[in-house]
Amino acid sequence: MKLGKYSIGVGDRFSHQGVAQLRAIMKANSKGLDICPVWNKSNREHTYVHSVPADTRKEADEAVAALGYKGLYFVDADHINMSNVAAFVAHSDFFTLDVASFIGKESEPTAIKAFISSCSNYIGNLTIPGFEAELDVTPEILEKIANKFLAATQQAADIYNFLKAEKGAENFITEVSMDEVENPQTPLELLFILKMLADKGVPAQTIAPKFTGRFNKGVDYRGDLVQFAKEFEEDVLVIDFAVKEFGLPAELKLSVHSGSDKFSIYPIMADIIKKLDKGIHLKTAGTTWLEEVIGLAVAGGEGLELAKQIYANSFNRSEELCAPYADVIEIDNTQLPTVEEVTAWSSEKFANTLRHIPGHPDYNSNFRQLIHVAYKVAAEMGETYTNLLEKYADIVGGCVEENIYDRHFKRLFNL
Numbered sequence: 251m252k253l254g255k256y257s258i259g260v261g262d263r264f265s266h267q268g269v270a271q272l273r274a275i276m277k278a279n280s281k282g283l284d285i286c287p288v289w290n291k292s293n294r295e296h297t298y299v300h301s302v303p304a305d306t307r308k309e310a311d312e313a314v315a316a317l318g319y320k321g322l323y324f325v326d327a328d329h330i331n332m333s334n335v336a337a338f339v340a341h342s343d344f345f346t347l348d349v350a351s352f353i354g355k356e357s358e359p360t361a362i363k364a365f366i367s368s369c370s371n372y373i374g375n376l377t378i379p380g381f382e383a384e385l386d387v388t389p390e391i392l393e394k395i396a397n398k399f400l401a402a403t404q405q406a407a408d409i410y411n412f413l414k415a416e417k418g419a420e421n422f423i424t425e426v427s428m429d430e431v432e433n434p435q436t437p438l439e440l441l442f443i444l445k446m447l448a449d450k451g452v453p454a455q456t457i458a459p460k461f462t463g464r465f466n467k468g469v470d471y472r473g474d475l476v477q478f479a480k481e482f483e484e485d486v487l488v489i490d491f492a493v494k495e496f497g498l499p500a501e502l503k504l505s506v507h508s509g510s511d512k513f514s515i516y517p518i519m520a521d522i523i524k525k526l527d528k529g530i531h532l533k534t535a536g537t538t539w540l541e542e543v544i545g546l547a548v549a550g551g552e553g554l555e556l557a558k559q560i561y562a563n564s565f566n567r568s569e570e571l572c573a574p575y576a577d578v579i580e581i582d583n584t585q586l587p588t589v590e591e592v593t594a595w596s597s598e599k600f601a602n603t604l605r606h607i608p609g610h611p612d613y614n615s616n617f618r619q620l621i622h623v624a625y626k627v628a629a630e631m632g633e634t635y636t637n638l639l640e641k642y643a644d645i646v647g648g649c650v651e652e653n654i655y656d657r658h659f660k661r662l663f664n665l
């Protein structure tokens with residue numbers, strides 16, 4: 251199986267927006283693009299909303315059937331590891347092997363030695379086509395990289411081999427992710443991570459490194475845009491080099507785990523992939539859930555009431571809801587409106603505060619981040635929540651489609 255050049259991971263917490271998401275993708279494709287949809291959901295999300303991997307498969311298949319979509323599409327077992335992969339085997343054909351927790355774990359000294367000696371060709375001044383400067387590679391640097399990443403890449407190989415035995419090598423796409431860590435991987439580290447994966451026979455088609463800067467949930471990128479651009483371009487060049495040098499799949503491309511809505515880096519990524527004629531996989535998830543809340547607010551009546559209830563419950567439980575996402579949210583509590591204030595809001599005020607339109611006078615990124623991590627609150631409401639999603643499906647679906655097309659694709663694909 252091969253993933254197309256451009257692909258988008260559309261997460262959907264409550265599995266109600268598959269059609270709206272696919273409508274946005276088909277609209278972009280009707281303008282000459284060829285974006286491949288991937289429905290991704292992590293084990294963590296399944297646990298919080300009490301869904302199972304079969305639900306994501308059903309949603310994807312039904313959306314594709316409903317709209318008569320004829321292209322390739324995939325169901326991504328997002329951020330899985332050896333302990334939870336089994337439940338996804340039958341339902342997914344895209345697997346994101348999360349090996350971040352194995353970074354820095356010890357490897358056999360013989361394995362480290364063998365890796366360093368397998369890199370003898372690269373010791374000295376290494377030229378990567380397109381790089382401004384040569385890279386200085388020494389045995390000491392290689393040893394450091396091996397100590398940091400050999401165990402993680404071995405873990406990727408172990409999960410990959412399990413999947414290969416279960417599904418057959420040709421029947422799934424492999425992504426390797428290392429993004430959920432504190433420190434970004436440098437392009438040089440990425441180069442040798444890719445060599446390790448190639449050595450171990452992991453045919454990754456996408457790789458998700460941790461990039462420089464903050465990727466807070468649901469809000470824009472915060473960091474040095476110039477540094478990001480340099481690093482992103484070097485990562486793309488490293489991948490190109492690694493494909494040729496190590497024999498990795500020609501399709502291999504970067505996967506950007508965006509945490510949703512990194513608008514200010516979209517045009518940067520767009521320029522670089524266009525200039526170098528490369529593909530990209532962009533993973534989003536929470537942005538659709540936020541559009542559901544916006545849609546309910548816009549619908550008014552009991553929709554607006556429920557949206558306010560979600561905020562009230564989130565506000566009172568913010569510590570608990572934020573805890574699992576501590577590294578990827580930055581909420582200034584002093585900027586959060588009180589529950590009483592929000593209770594008095596109109597549909598328009600609520601939607602404008604939550605909707606991600608940078609520069610809009612009502613937009614509040616603190617409010618947005620809190621709602622982003624509050625899907626657990628909606629999950630606890632059970633059918634009270636999903637029944638309203640169904641009742642207001644047209645309005646909510648319209649918000650979901652507009653968000654993906656207008657705010658994401660227009661920026662990322664210059665539409």
Ligand SMILES: [Zn+2]
Nearest residue numbers: 427429430507
């Ligand atoms: Zn991720």
